[in-house]
Amino acid sequence: MRIREIQILLNATLLCGADMLDDEVASGFGADLMSDVLAFTDSGTLLLTGLCNLQTIRTADMLDISHVVFVRGKCPDESMLQLARECGICVLATSYTMFKSCGLLYAAGLPGGERDDG
C-alpha cells in the first residue's frame, strides 16, 4: 500500500519525508511499547504508535522501518523530526486512535507485519 493512500485513509498530516509518499509498505504493526516493536516487527513495515519520543524514531531506525504514523493526535517535536530526516524516515500524524487507524488500514488490505516466530 502506498504511503499516499495511507495518508488519505487516516486523514493524516505529513510531517517529513514528502519525497517518500509514493513508497509502498507491505504490512503494518501497531504498538506503543518499543520493546515489542523491537521484538516482533520486521523491516519494511509501517509502524503505527502513540509513543512520541526520540526513542520511537531510534527504534524505527534500528529496525530499518522507514515509515511511521503517530496516532491519537501525538505530535513529534522538532528534535524527533530532525532525527527522522537524518535517518530517512517518513513521518505522518493522525488524530485517529490506534484501533481505528489499524482497522482502516487492515480493511483496505494492509496485513499485519509481525514475524511468524514472534
Add this chain to the structure above:
Amino acid sequence: MDESLTLHFTVPPDDFTRAGEASSSTKATLKQLGLPADVIRRVSIVMYEGEINMVIHANGGEITVTISPDQITMVLKDAGPGIPDIQQAMQAGWSTASGAARDLGFGAGMGLPNMKKCADTLDIDSTVGVGTTVTAVVRL
C-alpha cells in the same frame, strides 16, 4: 575487510534522549563497510536493546564493538546493580524496569530474550553489587 575494526562508546547514565546514539553510530559504520542488511539489523537490535538496558538499569556503561572478517562482537559492560537471577531475567515478560522506563516505551521484559534471539551467541556475566558484562556475537 581483512583486519578487525574496534569501536568504543561510553553510554551516559539516565539520559534517555541520548540512549541509542552508540547503536546508531555502529549501524552507520556497518553500512559504510557494506555488510549484509540482515547482519546490520541483527547487530543493531542487539546493541540497541543492550544500550537501553544500560540506561534503564545500570547508570550507563561502556560498549566495545569489534568488527572482524567473520563476526561482530559486542561487549556491553556496566557497573550497575547486577542481575540476581539471570535465568529469570531471560524470561520473556520479566522486568524490573522503572515506571519512567515504561513511560518511554521500554521495560516490557523483552530485551534480553530478543537479544538472545538476534545474536548467534549471548553470554551474561553478572555479579550483584559489581556489575554486568554482556557479550554478544553476530556471525557474518
